[in-house]
Amino acid sequence: MIYGHGDDIHGHSRPIRYNFSSNVRQGVDHSGLMLHLWEDLTLLSNYPEPAPVSLEEKISEALGVKSNCVMVTNGATEAIYLAATLKIDARSAVLTPTFAEYADAAAAAGHEVRNMPSILSLSKDYDMAWICNPNNPTGRMIPAQEILEIADALPYTLMVVDQAYHRYTPFPAIEPHEAVLRNNVLLIYSMTKDYSVPGLRIGYAVGNPHIIARMRSGRMPWAMSTPALKAAHYLLDHEADYAMPLEDMLAQAQRLKQGLEEIGIKVEPSTTPFMLCELPDLADAYSLKQYLIDKADILIRAAGNMRPLDRPYFRVASIGAEADALLVKKIKEWMQYGR
Amino acid sequence: MIYGHGDDIHGHSRPIRYNFSSNVRQGVDHSGLMLHLWEDLTLLSNYPEPAPVSLEEKISEALGVKSNCVMVTNGATEAIYLAATLKIDARSAVLTPTFAEYADAAAAAGHEVRNMPSILSLSKDYDMAWICNPNNPTGRMIPAQEILEIADALPYTLMVVDQAYHRYTPFPAIEPHEAVLRNNVLLIYSMTKDYSVPGLRIGYAVGNPHIIARMRSGRMPWAMSTPALKAAHYLLDHEADYAMPLEDMLAQAQRLKQGLEEIGIKVEPSTTPFMLCELPDLADAYSLKQYLIDKADILIRAAGNMRPLDRPYFRVASIGAEADALLVKKIKEWMQYGR
Numbered sequence: 175m176i177y178g179h180g181d182d183i184h185g186h187s188r189p190i191r192y193n194f195s196s197n198v199r200q201g202v203d204h205s206g207l208m209l210h211l212w213e214d215l216t217l218l219s220n221y222p223e224p225a226p227v228s229l230e231e232k233i234s235e236a237l238g239v240k241s242n243c244v245m246v247t248n249g250a251t252e253a254i255y256l257a258a259t260l261k262i263d264a265r266s267a268v269l270t271p272t273f274a275e276y277a278d279a280a281a282a283a284g285h286e287v288r289n290m291p292s293i294l295s296l297s298k299d300y301d302m303a304w305i306c307n308p309n310n311p312t313g314r315m316i317p318a319q320e321i322l323e324i325a326d327a328l329p330y331t332l333m334v335v336d337q338a339y340h341r342y343t344p345f346p347a348i349e350p351h352e353a354v355l356r357n358n359v360l361l362i363y364s365m366t367k368d369y370s371v372p373g374l375r376i377g378y379a380v381g382n383p384h385i386i387a388r389m390r391s392g393r394m395p396w397a398m399s400t401p402a403l404k405a406a407h408y409l410l411d412h413e414a415d416y417a418m419p420l421e422d423m424l425a426q427a428q429r430l431k432q433g434l435e436e437i438g439i440k441v442e443p444s445t446t447p448f449m450l451c452e453l454p455d456l457a458d459a460y461s462l463k464q465y466l467i468d469k470a471d472i473l474i475r476a477a478g479n480m481r482p483l484d485r486p487y488f489r490v491a492s493i494g495a496e497a498d499a500l501l502v503k504k505i506k507e508w509m510q511y512g513r
Numbered sequence: 514m515i516y517g518h519g520d521d522i523h524g525h526s527r528p529i530r531y532n533f534s535s536n537v538r539q540g541v542d543h544s545g546l547m548l549h550l551w552e553d554l555t556l557l558s559n560y561p562e563p564a565p566v567s568l569e570e571k572i573s574e575a576l577g578v579k580s581n582c583v584m585v586t587n588g589a590t591e592a593i594y595l596a597a598t599l600k601i602d603a604r605s606a607v608l609t610p611t612f613a614e615y616a617d618a619a620a621a622a623g624h625e626v627r628n629m630p631s632i633l634s635l636s637k638d639y640d641m642a643w644i645c646n647p648n649n650p651t652g653r654m655i656p657a658q659e660i661l662e663i664a665d666a667l668p669y670t671l672m673v674v675d676q677a678y679h680r681y682t683p684f685p686a687i688e689p690h691e692a693v694l695r696n697n698v699l700l701i702y703s704m705t706k707d708y709s710v711p712g713l714r715i716g717y718a719v720g721n722p723h724i725i726a727r728m729r730s731g732r733m734p735w736a737m738s739t740p741a742l743k744a745a746h747y748l749l750d751h752e753a754d755y756a757m758p759l760e761d762m763l764a765q766a767q768r769l770k771q772g773l774e775e776i777g778i779k780v781e782p783s784t785t786p787f788m789l790c791e792l793p794d795l796a797d798a799y800s801l802k803q804y805l806i807d808k809a810d811i812l813i814r815a816a817g818n819m820r821p822l823d824r825p826y827f828r829v830a831s832i833g834a835e836a837d838a839l840l841v842k843k844i845k846e847w848m849q850y851g852r
Contacts, residue, residue, distance in 0.1 A: 176563045176564045176734050177563060177564075179563060182563075196560070202558065208557070212551050217547070217712050218546065218713060219541065219709065219711065219712060221535070221712070222712065224516060224518060248587060252733065254733075282731050372558065372559060372561075373560070373561060374557060375561075394594050394614070395514065395515050397587065397588075397591075399712060399713050399714045399740075400711075401713070401740050405557070
């Protein structure tokens with residue numbers, strides 16, 4: 175899906191001042207990284223490594239797995255599309271509501287795709303299962319152990335677990351070594367989300383060497399740019415600078431949730447700073463979204479295109495006390511006068 | 514092919530001082546572009562456009578075609594890999610010797626691949642023909658009109674013409690409007706080569722809207738990073754700053770050719786500043802390459818892996834009078850004492 179994602183600030187003529195539509199932590203100071211990139215005069219004039227081998231080595235060391243268990247990709251999205259090509263003539267189950275790219279990538283690879291509200295509906299009839307954990311847009315977290323038990327019970331079903339948001343929840347995700355040991359678990363990670371660099375496209379997949387070798391087999395040279403590779407090395411070397419103040423973020427998100435509930439909005443229980451909301455009386459979140467852009471330079475993520483959600487649904491992420499309070503105020507205004 | 518390309522400075526422990534192994538013009542001043550990227554504080558923290566629509570519009574305006582005739586890709590290499598997927602169960606003809614990625618992309622898409630020394634051997638038995646024009650590594654240029662006549666005579670053969678080096682030759686390449694009019698001509702371009710930014714991965718394909726729509730159909734969102742998109746816009750807006758001093762480059766390349774011929778090396782006639790060379794007496798260009806790295810911090814492109822070339826072949830590009838003279842001197846040294 176090209177259009178209809180969050181953070182679609184490119185599509186609006188008015189400048190967006192408060193961006194609740196992105197799940198990625200905002201306000202991170204990238205001046206050190208910018209300086210690091212800027213200092214390298216060969217940044218633009220030297221070819222990148224043909225394959226991002228040195229980055230794969232660094233990531234695998236950090237994860238405590240061998241480097242043939244890691245494939246760096248052009249954003250987590252490329253990892254999703256490559257993962258889909260691991261099975262042909264396949265039946266794919268997508269745990270919904272969720273990020274649209276799993277179903278799109280599976281369909282592009284020719285899979286028959288079924289939406290599934292619960293992981294308990296999975297069966298050996300499916301060749302592949304797609305689980306976003308914690309889930310976008312709900313922030314729901316399935317215990318890692320539960321997914322691994324199902325994986326072990328369904329040895330011919332490849333479980334693709336997108337852990338892009340693993341740093342946005344206090345609950346433990348599946349560990350890389352737990353995936354690498356198995357033949358049917360592939361983890362997807364997003365440096366974009368880990369380090370709040372959505373401008374750069376850096377993701378990776380972690381799995382056992384047989385799966386990773388198959389994903390790498392069609393790899394073209396120079397898929398990653400020199401700035402992306404250099405930035406990724408810097409980010410891994412400066413882990414401490416990017417530590418997420420998750421406790422504070424979740425406390426503030428809890429206050430946002432209460433504020434929204436107080437004005438009659440249903441909010442799904444979330445383990446992350448982002449949450450799925452439902453307007454009362456089947457009201458239209460697309461109309462709310464337009465109102466907030468026009469009246470308050472606020473952007474939210476209308477979620478009606480996240481199957482099987484409908485028009486009353488939207489997603490927001492807490493971005494700070496003051497902005498969150500303004501959001502609640504403006505939504506209340508729309509519910510009273512704007513609709 | 515991941516390994517064995519030119520500009521493989523990453524694979525060597527010694528620093529490379531003189532890089533003859535890349536076809537891309539060197540010494541270009543990117544300070545304006547760097548400043549432009551640096552000034553944008555949201556460069557890393559804002560998502561790129563989901564699809565590079567505004568860049569496709571700008572390129573198509575510059576080329577004088579409609580925007581649905583242009584697809585921006587993650588480097589020209591991605592355009593090559595996407596082009597290969599346009600035909601299934603296909604027979605592909607690759608005009609050789611040439612860049613390895615055409616055969617690799619065609620093979621990855623399941624094509625039966627044949628090497629072909631001359632465009633005159635093309636026939637309707639082939640579903641796809643791959644022509645690099647001007648050609649890497651030889652610098653040979655097939656007249657645009659000749660390719661178009663063959664395309665018109667073979668309406669069911671898709672001619673993929675990689676014009677990545679069109680700015681490196683004085684001879685006219687196929688014009689975008691000539692491709693767009695036809696059902697079976699797809700042009701590939703490389704901003705990397707046009708503007709000497711190998712660190713960034715920006716290419717595009719130009720063809721009629723039916724072909725481009727099929728290439729775009731499997732496109733994933735956010736394939737291009739924010740820095741790459743922003744840089745591409747800047748480069749198109751500052752065309753004059755990147756004008757190539759081609760006449761001087763070719764005159765100097767002619768002197769390099771003479772110097773190499775004087776020491777007994779056979780040099781293929783080239784219309785570009787890069788050229789394909791053959792050592793006498795079946796000498797080994799890989800051994801020469803290692804010698805030049807070890808003794809003079811010089812990098813050349815051994816070309817033995819460019820089918821159907823063999824070990825005596827290598828490619829160099831002229832990089833300036835002084836460096837070129839040193840290259841000839843060091844090769845002569847190796848031929849006399851080093852082998």
